[in-house]
Amino acid sequence: MNQSFEIAHTCESILSKIATDFVGLALQNREGPDVRWHYAAGNSNDKYKKITVRYGKGIAGKVISTGSPITINNFPENIHGKALEYPIMLAEKLLYAFAVPIFYKGAPKGVLLVGRRTNTPINKEEQNIVRQAAITLEGMISSLF
Amino acid sequence: MERQPVKNDISSYIIQSQEEEIKRIALELHEGVGQTLYSLYTGMQFIGNAVEQVEMKGYVSDMAELLEKTIQEIRLLAVELHPPTLTTLGLLPAMKSYLKLYTSTYGIEVELETSGKEIPLEERQRITLFRVCQEALANIARYADTVKAEMTFAWQFDHLSIIIKDNGKGFNIDKGWHQSTGLAAMKERMHLIGGEWHLSSKIGEGTVVELYLPFI
Known part of the structure; x- marks a missing residue:
């Protein structure tokens, strides 16, 4: 099984393990600070393939710049900045998102995001499944750098 | 009798002032803050080349990288605020x-x-x-x-x-x-x-x- 297939399989398995609508994997570009969405499961369109976010911007950019998870509830209420600064939420019409960092050589280089199109947060147990999947993905993303 | 400014004049004045202010901030970011950070970045690279201690070299290199990201951020923010090509x-x-x-x-x-x-x-x-x-x-x-x-x-x-x-x-x-x-x-x-x-x-x-x- 090649790594791309394994990564896609891991994203899809999260979708089936927890009742979520969208799973996406974003990685910082090999060169430069920008971040792109590489894999998605449960996506309603292909917009994610064209979206590039800047380091520190959007959910993916913020998770990578801080190295910490981010939760968004009832988007676009109570967000920092404008709704337009959260392109993946708009593109996939998500109301809820939980995103965790993926580390490569000790530095946050990627993001695993799960989202719902209803404002229904995932529970602690489901959050742990996402965190565990992020750790699994850490061993797979080396080929992408 | 002196003419009172009409609503259109006021709206136009507010919008124009806002745009002028946005343009000023964009220019200040690009030409001012951006240039100063660039000077710091080149200085940091100079220090990086001069330092021999491996640990310190890595630290300086990380700082230079962070500065580079910040410079790029400032430039993009300036362009977002007021695209220079518009002028x-x-x-x-x-x-x-x-x-x-x-x-x-x-x-x-x-x-x-x-x-x-x-x-x-x-x-x-x-x-x-x-x-x-x-x-x-x-x-x-x-x-x-x-x-x-x-x-x-x-x-x-x-x-x-x-x-x-x-x-x-x-x-x-x-x-x-x-x-x-x-x-x-x-x-x-x-x-x-x-x-x-x-x-x-x-x-x-x-x-x-x-x-x-x-x-x-």
Whole structure:
């Protein structure tokens, strides 16, 4: 099984393990600070393939710049900045998102995001499944750098 | 008796002052803060080359990398606030450049069609048209639920018309008008430069924004 297939399989398995609508994997570009969405499961369109976010911007950019998870509830209420600064939420019409960092050589280089199109947060147990999947993905993303 | 300023004059003054302030901040970021950070960055590289201690070299290199990211951020922020091409090259080149950024930000492709020869506009007109187009495109990203949009620039000898169209989900104009001030602001901005703004939308079929600017 090649790594791309394994990564896609891991994203899809999260979708089936927890009742979520969208799973996406974003990685910082090999060169430069920008971040792109590489894999998605449960996506309603292909917009994610064209979206590039800047380091520190959007959910993916913020998770990578801080190295910490981010939760968004009832988007676009109570967000920092404008709704337009959260392109993946708009593109996939998500109301809820939980995103965790993926580390490569000790530095946050990627993001695993799960989202719902209803404002229904995932529970602690489901959050742990996402965190565990992020750790699994850490061993797979080396080929992408 | 001294004439009281009319509402239009006040709105026009507020919008113009705001735009001038945005432009000033963008220039200050680009030419001021950006340049200073660049000097720091080159200094940091110089220190990095001179330092022999491996640990310290790595630390300096990390700081230089962070500075590089910050410089890029500052430059992009300045361009976002006020695209320099709007002043140097004109409305159409600035819009083409913005559309590239728009697609890479929201994943929505915009097909641009132009006809006629671009006629140089006053700065106030260029900025207004650019901002109104930006607002229309932002609405598509937020509400239209579509992967494609179309934009048409038609330059005639006596007017410019711009059409921004999407085949998204459309909306009820009466409701939208009451829920968002963005639509009214677009209309007001066009009115202040002597232009017209028309909106049509059908649920399930999409939305069309038409801008018309006569050359007096």
